[in-house]
Amino acid sequence: MFVWKRTRRRDMADVNVYTAGRLSEMARSLGLLARSCTDSLEEENGLTREDALAAMQMAGALVCGGCSRCNLYRDSEKEDSYYIYYLLRAFEQKGRVEDEDMPRLFLETCRQKDDYMMHLNRNLGRATMNLEWKNRFLESRDTVMVQFRELALILDEFAHQMEQATDITERRAAAVTRTFRLHRAVVENMLVLEYENRRREAYLTVRMLGGKCMTARDAAELFGQAMGSGTWYAPADTRNLITRQLGTIRFVETGQYRMVCGAARLPREGERVSGDNYTFINLPGQAVLSLSDGLGSGETACRESGRVVELTQQLLEAGFSARSALKMVNTILLLTGAQQHPATMDLCCVDLHTGVLEAMKMGAVAAFLLHEGSADILEAGQVPVGVIGQAEPLLLSKKLWDGDRIVMMTDGVLDSWPGEDKEKAVKEYLEGMILKGPQEMAEEMLQFACQWGDGPKDDMTILTAGIWKR
Structure with a gap:
């Protein structure tokens, strides 16, 4: 019977090591996932030259047809043209482009300048909206990636904690079994772990004899007596009562x-x-x-x-x-x-x-x-x-x-x-x-x-x- 219990304890320790390894693998996978989603897309602060040229080209296609009197788009397309930057600055400052922002030649020669201006402002407005949605998407994506990275760190921390936990069950197994037996309780299995900060916790699979019951608080006091040092308690997330039905209860040692x-x-x-x-x-x-x-x-x-x-x-x-x-x-x-x-x-x-x-x-x-x-x-x-x-x-x-x-x-x-x-x-x-x-x-x-x-x-x-x- 004692050999069987010791084998069960060793099995539980092996499960601990296996679980820690699996958590480490999951942490690495989440870290890789976060890195794989980090590409060259960067948040943009305003409309670009290409956005303005696209807006002018669209407005020209809808209004100008074959007209080429002002050559507004072709002149702005030149690398040394500064007008396109003036146009963007005017739109960003006022929220729309007005007649006073357009070249004199355009105002004097264009017969459909009102329609052109309407479509130009509409296209620039759409470009601004697309930019806002793009930046919002990038911000949300980065936020989710941060969460992936943090979750990877959390899993890695927990895996490290499990790996560093020392199984000290053998030291007091006989004393715990004997103490509980004297109070009509049979300990079928036990695992006691000690962590890096000297914190100890225990898991007991136990049942009562003769139809009796025992509270978790009383069981924690018994366990503390058997351990010979420290004060132990049953946390709120464990079971409250030990009955004749086999069940596992958790004890945690209070700090100094x-x-x-x-x-x-x-x-x-x-x-x-x-x-x-x-x-x-x-x-x-x-x-x-x-x-x-x-x-x-x-x-x-x-x-x-x-x-x-x-x-x-x-x-x-x-x-x-x-x-x-x-x-x-x-x-x-x-x-x-x-x-x-x-x-x-x-x-x-x-x-x-x-x-x-x-x-x-x-x-x-x-x-x-x-x-x-x-x-x-x-x-x-x-x-x-x-x-x-x-x-x-x-x-x-x-x-x-x-x-x-x-x-x-x-x-x-x-x-x-x-x-x-x-x-x-x-x-x-x-x-x-x-x-x-x-x-x-x-x-x-x-x-x-x-x-x-x-x-x-x-x-x-x-x-x-x-x-x-x-």
Whole structure:
């Protein structure tokens, strides 16, 4: 029986390696697909000489017939003719070509100049419309290719994670099986993996004896006792109950750090709702703070910032890295036309096993990291989400220690702070304040920012977080 179990565990490890290999192949295929669709077509900023000549030729074919009095097309066709560029500039500036823009010979000799001008303007208008559609197609195509490249990176990251995972099942297999047997539970199969950041997770295929049941929470406590170190829990996406029916349950080890968060906000004066949105996310071995500021204020800004926060949360919960999640959200918003109402994104991801903070910003103002009475400024990002297809999130990485605090805010708070150099003024305030709990800290900072004006001139939101060793 023991040999059979060990063989099953080896089979599961082999499946892990096979899956990682297949994901790597898919990543390479998506990368090749993205490169194969990158050709020499480039976005054009305006009509070209060829567009103007084609418009004149079409107008001449419809109106002039065999008439050759003005020779307007043949003269413009010459390489040294500057009139064609003057014609294009006049059309771009005024949206149409008028009589005053035409040569004197044409105005004096053409008997059907009104018809010619009508067809010329119509043809130039069509050329402009075609140019706009072409540029829009190229922009959409480039956006889709960016998404292919990002998806390839995501698959490659996941494949690397699977390849680097170490199978440590043998170390505690006997102890886990014995502990669960004492509580009338039979472990049919088990796989315990340890990742690069020392995060561990386990999969147990188990069933109960004698018609009894066991909750996932109780099973996680038993598993932690059997492992001899660390605290384990059953995440929300696994089964909640172990019964006599054979089933697989997942356990994840909590990190050596824990995080407590706080928030305080006010809408702009005269508005019912704030245009800022935020969320705190607890993922296996990771805590995430996200803050988005919609353009302007009110319900429209709230809707756009809420959309950014929600999409980012869904991608992070699905296993995307923070950078990949922001890139994907940026691409999605570009494809859906959200560039009319862009939103900033400020994302802080803390690895609860190593204490490493990764901060990513797109258009967000500076954040602050407080350590032993000294504050560091995490610089601002430049481009909001959903504006530029090739925008890269600003990435910052810091090691956090026991008792460190993170402070994030929107521009409404930063702009309300007294002093010329706002970031330096907030830094000095944080270094001089008495440390409190994250919620009290956020409320105190918001109250201080509101003292320097008649009322909130913009939506104001502050997020704070503290990290402590368990």
